[in-house]
Amino acid sequence: MLKQLYPACDVSRQLEGTYLALNLHQQAKQGEIFIYANYIVSLDGRIALFDAAMGEYAVPPSIANRRDWRLYQELAGQADVMLTSARYFRQLAEDKAQDLLPVGGGDKYADIKAWRKMQGLKSQPDVMVLSNSLDIPLAALEKVKDRQVIVLTSSQDVSKIENLENTGVVVKQTDEVTGQFVRQCLIDLTYRSAYMIAGPQVHATLIQDKAVNELFLTTHFTLLGGTKVSGLVDVDLDNAQSLKLKASYLDTQENQLFQRFSYV
Numbered sequence: 535m536l537k538q539l540y541p542a543c544d545v546s547r548q549l550e551g552t553y554l555a556l557n558l559h560q561q562a563k564q565g566e567i568f569i570y571a572n573y574i575v576s577l578d579g580r581i582a583l584f585d586a587a588m589g590e591y592a593v594p595p596s597i598a599n600r601r602d603w604r605l606y607q608e609l610a611g612q613a614d615v616m617l618t619s620a621r622y623f624r625q626l627a628e629d630k631a632q633d634l635l636p637v638g639g640g641d642k643y644a645d646i647k648a649w650r651k652m653q654g655l656k657s658q659p660d661v662m663v664l665s666n667s668l669d670i671p672l673a674a675l676e677k678v679k680d681r682q683v684i685v686l687t688s689s690q691d692v693s694k695i696e697n698l699e700n701t702g703v704v705v706k707q708t709d710e711v712t713g714q715f716v717r718q719c720l721i722d723l724t725y726r727s728a729y730m731i732a733g734p735q736v737h738a739t740l741i742q743d744k745a746v747n748e749l750f751l752t753t754h755f756t757l758l759g760g761t762k763v764s765g766l767v768d769v770d771l772d773n774a775q776s777l778k779l780k781a782s783y784l785d786t787q788e789n790q791l792f793q794r795f796s797y798v
């Protein structure tokens with residue numbers, strides 16, 4: 535059970551359904567887009583540590599957990615499209631990435647898949663990838679060939695663009711992939727809900743242009759320490775970003791706090 539702490543205080547509720555009940559796919563008006571981000575973070579603010587064996591930054595198993603993953607899936611369940619990074623696909627090609635969410639894969643999440651169907655959503659969300667390098671292994675794209683993949687890039691490398699387009703990827707090229715560009719592309723493609731699952735650079739890109747609406751943050755009550763670490767933003771911002779708390783749930787079973795914020 536979860537204990538809701540805000541806005542109502544000390545109300546208990548089941549974990550399952552807590553985020554699925556939010557109807558995030560219906561927040562945007564016609565011709566608009568609702569973008570939401572989600573992270574699990576340690577008490578000392580780390581979303582990832584450098585894993586020397588893997589040679590990559592990764593979410594440490596000491597904070598990753600099934601209860602958070604359930605809510606991660608519920609958020610994915612409400613998305614028309616998932617926003618991610620090229621680095622993620624490079625990790626996926628080497629089997630170093632977390633699952634790319636077949637939403638509702640496995641019995642435990644079958645209810646989410648059924649919910650999507652009932653809501654008239656596609657069986658899986660499409661995928662939008664940000665990349666300057668266009669270094670996106672085609673083998674990794676194979677893993678999401680059941681969905682439309684869109685790549686946003688500042689690269690002018692015609693041969694890389696053609697290689698991607700030949701596999702059915704839609705490539706949108708611009709001088710700089712800004713938050714506003716991401717938002718406009720999503721709107722032009724008539725998406726209404728976009729779930730941002732990338733790391734600090736994509737997050738910063740969206741924040742700089744006030745292009746992200748809400749943040750779902752799981753704080754795991756663990757100190758990870760470390761010196762090669764990744765946080766929620768990790769780059770200079772022109773202005774500090776305030777957030778407004780919308781809801782807060784304590785999960786004593788897994789020693790973590792689920793919070794929902796809007797960016798103000």
Ligand SMILES: NC(=O)c1ccc[n+]([C@@H]2O[C@H](COP(=O)([O-])OP(=O)(O)OC[C@H]3O[C@@H](n4cnc5c(N)ncnc54)[C@H](OP(=O)(O)O)[C@@H]3O)[C@@H](O)[C@H]2O)c1
Nearest residue numbers: 573574581591619620621664665666667711733734735736
């Ligand atoms: N704890 C959590 O909840 C959580 C959530 C997400 C990620 N993470 C961790 O964070 C780490 C980093 O994730 P990530 O690689 O997805 O992070 P990221 O820092 O957001 O993305 C990095 C890559 O995205 C592309 N990119 C970012 N902003 C761009 C822009 N404005 N224009 C064009 N391309 C842009 C670039 O690709 P190119 O190099 O191709 O140009 C860049 O290398 C991972 O280890 C992951 O495990 C943790």
